[in-house]
Amino acid sequence: MRKLILAVAFLAAAPVQAWSQNGWDDPFAAHQVMDNLYFVGTGGLGTFLITTPEGHILINTDFERTIPMIERSMAELGFDLADIKIILGSHAHGDHQAADVFLRERIGAQIMIMEEDVEGWRRMNRGAGEIPIDRVLHDGDKVTLGGTTLVAHLTPGHTRGCTSWGMELEENGRTYNALIVCSFGVNPGYNLVDNPNYPDQAQDYRATFAKARAMPVDVFLGSHGSFYGLRGKYETLQRRGEGDPNPFVDRAGFLDYIDRYEQRFQAMLEEQQRDSR
Numbered sequence: 719m720r721k722l723i724l725a726v727a728f729l730a731a732a733p734v735q736a737w738s739q740n741g742w743d744d745p746f747a748a749h750q751v752m753d754n755l756y757f758v759g760t761g762g763l764g765t766f767l768i769t770t771p772e773g774h775i776l777i778n779t780d781f782e783r784t785i786p787m788i789e790r791s792m793a794e795l796g797f798d799l800a801d802i803k804i805i806l807g808s809h810a811h812g813d814h815q816a817a818d819v820f821l822r823e824r825i826g827a828q829i830m831i832m833e834e835d836v837e838g839w840r841r842m843n844r845g846a847g848e849i850p851i852d853r854v855l856h857d858g859d860k861v862t863l864g865g866t867t868l869v870a871h872l873t874p875g876h877t878r879g880c881t882s883w884g885m886e887l888e889e890n891g892r893t894y895n896a897l898i899v900c901s902f903g904v905n906p907g908y909n910l911v912d913n914p915n916y917p918d919q920a921q922d923y924r925a926t927f928a929k930a931r932a933m934p935v936d937v938f939l940g941s942h943g944s945f946y947g948l949r950g951k952y953e954t955l956q957r958r959g960e961g962d963p964n965p966f967v968d969r970a971g972f973l974d975y976i977d978r979y980e981q982r983f984q985a986m987l988e989e990q991q992r993d994s995r
């Protein structure tokens with residue numbers, strides 16, 4: 719009987735365990751990355767707040783259940799969820815943009831989506847077919863609020879409209895280029911060889927790796943903390959003394975991320991090409 723109860727308890731707990739393995743629902747300490755850019759995400763989800771005197775920009779709403787965590791993180795930093803004026807996202811997957819419409823309905827912010835991700839975004843956001851997108855973005859478009867400008871870099875492959883967000887940050891009299899990487903990952907189940915829904919996917923990945931390598935990135939961030947070593951860098955940040963470098967300045971880490979993900983992409987492509995013969 720005891721064994722049975724344990725088995726039932728395990729089964730009941732299993733989905734929760736699988737869920738929190740990637741840290742999506744684990745709280746993570748809100749922190750200033752640099753200048754007016756803050757981390758307000760979770761252990762597994764990269765959500766970023768850009769504050770300005772005219773209101774704020776939020777990158778990645780994640781899931782509806784993540785919004786209270788984002789709100790708490792913002793409050794800890796002294797900011798109000800209701801002051802978000804613009805909602806942006808990394809790409810049209812549920813773990814980054816499933817709560818866009820939900821949040822807009824609550825606070826009335828504008829939603830801006832990269833053109834190539836509009837279709838996927840509408841499919842993902844319940845009932846969003848009738849709900850207008852405030853601005854459709856194109857590669858290189860600038861989003862400006864309260865003196866801060868973000869640049870939407872189209873880095874397709876993971877999705878058609880995968881968007882990496884760039885901005886300039888200042889610290890101790892120096893200017894740094896920050897990039898919040900969309901994702902260069904190949905998900906399980908992606909068909910890179912002959913996908914009728916995305917025939918140019920492999921080509922897009924290749925172009926994205928080349929484009930990213932040429933970008934002048936100093937501050938390396940991403941839509942999942944695991945991309946840029948969030949935990950380790952946050953710990954370093956806690957120990958940071960005067961004159962110590964900002965741990966998020968990490969061009970080598972950015973280039974290493976590109977290399978690792980390109981190798982994974984290449985291996986997956988070759989495996990699928992072998993299998994399709």
Ligand SMILES: [Zn+2]
Nearest residue numbers: 809811876901
């Ligand atoms: Zn994704």
